[in-house]
Amino acid sequence: xxxxxxxxxxxxxxxxxxxxxxxxxxxxxxxxxxxxxxxxxxxxxxxxxxxxxxxxxxxxxxxxxxxxxxxxxxxxxxxxxxxxxxxxxxxxxxxxxxxxxxxxxxxxxxxxxxxxxxx
Numbered sequence: 564x565x566x567x568x569x570x571x572x573x574x575x576x577x578x579x580x581x582x583x584x585x586x587x588x589x590x591x592x593x594x595x596x597x598x599x600x601x602x603x604x605x606x607x608x609x610x611x612x613x614x615x616x617x618x619x620x621x622x623x624x625x626x627x628x629x630x631x632x633x634x635x636x637x638x639x640x641x642x643x644x645x646x647x648x649x650x651x652x653x654x655x656x657x658x659x660x661x662x663x664x665x666x667x668x669x670x671x672x673x674x675x676x677x678x679x680x681x682x
Contacts (some may be wrong), residue, residue, distance in 0.1 A: 566607075566657070567587070569596075570664075571581070571585070573613065573661045573664060574665075575604050577589070577611070577665055580665070580668065583599050583601050584599060584601070586610055587610075587611065588610065588612045588613075589610060589612050589613045589618050589621075590612065591609050592604075592618070594641055594646045596625075596626060596643065600626070600628075600629060602629070602630075602672045603628060603629070603630050603631075603652075603671050603672050604622060604629055604630070604631045604632070605627075605631075605632050605634050605668070606618060606619060606632070606634070606651075607633070607634060607635050608632055608633060608634075608635040608637055608642060608646070609635065609636070609637070613633070615633070615635070615644070616645075616649060619631055619633070619646060619649050619650060620649060620677055621648055622650075623649070623650035629654075630652035630656075630671045630672070630674065631650065631651050631652055632651065632652055632653045632655065632667055632671050633646045633651045633653070633654045633655065634655050634656075634657060634664065634670060635654070635655075635657060636657045636658075637656075638656075639654060639655075640678065641658050642654065651655065652671040652674060653667050653670065653671050
């Protein structure tokens with residue numbers, strides 16, 4: 564919860580971004596996705612009820628149009644390539660600064676918009 568609260572504070576400062584929901588578990592995420600479709604999903608690999616890699620695979624299957632940015636405390640060298648190969652749009656360590664996260668969100672959202680207009 565503290566990481567999600569911090570993320571919310573970071574995004575509040577960005578006039579072009581809005582946090583549309585928060586989920587601490589896979590079931591909460593599924594419920595949220597039933598009522599809204601975000602531009603970007605920010606996902607941690609470590610979740611209390613399921614593996615983040617399993618969640619990523621399910622999200623890619625259920626919502627292929629929504630890019631997933633992995634934000635994790637796990638070492639980038641160990642997990643980044645694996646998550647990108649599994650379908651994540653980007654991987655960012657929680658050790659990065661807020662500006663890097665905001666830039667990554669914008670980049671992922673822009674890639675999504677670009678991909679949709681080109682289809």
